[in-house]
Amino acid sequence: MxxxxxxxxxxxxxxxxxxxxxxxxxxxxxxxxxxxxxxxxxxxxxxxxxxxxxxGQDHRPIKQLCKATLGFGRFRTARITIGDFESMRIIRKR
Structure with a gap:
């Protein structure tokens, strides 16, 4: 593409x-x-x-959390988990 x-x-x-x-x-x-x-x-x-x-550096903590989970089995679970990580980050940043 x-x-x-x-x-x-x-x-x-x-x-x-x-x-x-x-x-x-x-x-x-x-x-x-x-x-x-x-x-x-x-x-x-x-x-x-x-x-x-x-x-790109703004998402470094998210990348580190994803690496700690040792990958995802399905795209749906990855989307949900990364969304949760993003929500936690937004709450911390206010």
């Missing part, structure tokens, strides 16, 4: 963003520019590896 089709699917599922933060990947930049041209959208591209890393 191409990056363009993944981007289109993500936008259909979650709505069109105002800005997208990516690393210096040329494929991602091309996919976003193609989408902007085809859909008449005006999505701003922010290319900064450090901003992208900050977003």
């Amino acid at each position: 191409s990056r363009r089709s993944l981007l289109s699917r993500a936008i259909r599922s979650n709505g069109e963003p105002i800005k997208i933060t990516i690393d210096k990947s040329g494929a991602n930049t091309s996919a976003i520019n193609d989408y902007n041209d085809d859909a008449g959208a005006d999505i701003e591209i922010r290319q900064n590896k450090y901003l992208n890393n900050i977003i």
Whole structure:
């Protein structure tokens, strides 16, 4: 599956963003520019590896909890468990 089709699917599922933060990947930049041209959208591209890393680091505690569970047997149980981990994190952060 191409990056363009993944981007289109993500936008259909979650709505069109105002800005997208990516690393210096040329494929991602091309996919976003193609989408902007085809859909008449005006999505701003922010290319900064450090901003992208900050977003990824926000979920590090969740990743550690998932690793401690030694994997999941089914997708449904993974979804429920990760949702519970996220809920606990939100309650702690207020």
